[in-house]
Amino acid sequence: xxxxxxxxxxxxxxxxxxxxxxxxxxxxxxxxxxxxxxxxxxxxxxxxxxxxxxxxxxxxxxxxxxxxxxxxxxxxx
Amino acid sequence: xxxxxxxxxxxxxxxxxxxxxxxxxxxxxxxxxxxxxxxxxxxxxxxxxxxxxxxxxxxxxxxxxxxxxxxxxxxxxxxxxxxxxxxxxxxxxxxxxxxxxxxxxxxxxxxxxxxxxxxxxxxxxxxxxxxxxxxxxxxxxxxxxxxxxxxxxxxxxxxxxxxxxxxxxxxxxxxxxxxxxxxxxxxxxxxxxxxxxxxxxxxxxxxxxxxxxxxxxxxxxxxxxxxxxxxxxxxxxxxxxxxxxxxxxxxx
Numbered sequence: 350x351x352x353x354x355x356x357x358x359x360x361x362x363x364x365x366x367x368x369x370x371x372x373x374x375x376x377x378x379x380x381x382x383x384x385x386x387x388x389x390x391x392x393x394x395x396x397x398x399x400x401x402x403x404x405x406x407x408x409x410x411x412x413x414x415x416x417x418x419x420x421x422x423x424x425x426x
Numbered sequence: 427x428x429x430x431x432x433x434x435x436x437x438x439x440x441x442x443x444x445x446x447x448x449x450x451x452x453x454x455x456x457x458x459x460x461x462x463x464x465x466x467x468x469x470x471x472x473x474x475x476x477x478x479x480x481x482x483x484x485x486x487x488x489x490x491x492x493x494x495x496x497x498x499x500x501x502x503x504x505x506x507x508x509x510x511x512x513x514x515x516x517x518x519x520x521x522x523x524x525x526x527x528x529x530x531x532x533x534x535x536x537x538x539x540x541x542x543x544x545x546x547x548x549x550x551x552x553x554x555x556x557x558x559x560x561x562x563x564x565x566x567x568x569x570x571x572x573x574x575x576x577x578x579x580x581x582x583x584x585x586x587x588x589x590x591x592x593x594x595x596x597x598x599x600x601x602x603x604x605x606x607x608x609x610x611x612x613x614x615x616x617x618x619x620x621x622x623x624x625x626x627x628x629x630x631x632x633x634x635x636x637x638x639x640x641x642x643x644x645x646x647x648x649x650x651x652x653x654x655x656x657x658x659x660x661x662x663x664x665x666x667x668x669x670x671x672x673x674x675x676x677x678x
Contacts, residue, residue, distance in 0.1 A: 404666060415603065
């Protein structure tokens with residue numbers, strides 16, 4: 350296997366992380382909705398925490414995307 | 427990709443100490459964002475007792491940020507409302523103006539200021555330096571107790587101190603990177619699906635137009651998603667800035 354094709358495979362593997370972050374973000378919003386439906390009165394006060402959790406989960410997916418982009422366009426193969 | 431290129435608008439020959447200081451399309455769009463923000467605020471500053479629509483729009487934005495600061499920092503954070511508000515509105519308008527379909531006028535195309543890490547990085551470093559400055563001015567060297575939570579046993583402290591320090595120092599990078607990557611990724615996605623439309627029409631096969639129509643529907647859906655992302659990213663940036671300010675003002 351030559352280096353150029355290994356680069357594309359590596360970028361594809363790095364892109365798996367984006368999908369995993371999607372699981373995380375879905376979990377954050379899903380759990381929030383579950384709790385909010387049980388106690389709608391408390392839901393509005395927790396929106397800040399919801400977005401903190403969203404930001405933390407999303408960041409890891411974005412980093413996976415950056416790694417894929419770096420492998421594709423920056424690493425010389 | 428053409429939409430991320432920074433080109434000089436005027437003064438491509440201007441230089442200071444060998445550095446080119448041309449007025450680029452990035453700078454032009456920052457000026458446009460500031461002008462839009464200025465007009466938006468000016469329309470809402472009339473202080474009528476019974477507010478009109480415009481004033482309600484401006485007041486709902488200001489009270490949104492003021493509530494966020496109040497919930498996250500408390501009454502001590504009131505001084506920082508103008509800073510967080512400017513940050514929030516600048517990022518929000520920059521994201522929205524970058525999505526504006528200016529390219530239907532030949533020769534023009536919209537430029538997303540926040541899709542460049544130089545811009546988001548400077549915004550993040552600005553927030554981080556304000557946090558450091560406020561922390562050291564308010565608490566002096568006691569600010570370092572931020573890295574050692576109350577009631578931690580000393581043998582855990584050996585582990586927790588480096589972890590907290592690293593997670594603190596990584597903040598400006600994650601803050602700047604998040605906004606930059608979210609905007610860049612969204613615009614690349616739009617670009618890819620838009621190119622599928624044209625390639626499908628040029629493909630000379632029966633399935634080409636089907637691909638084009640599906641891609642066109644996808645572009646509409648992704649554009650709607652991008653509007654949501656633009657608002658969420660501006661909100662997250664302002665929210666995290668206010669959280670970090672909370673750490674600096676109230677310690678743990």
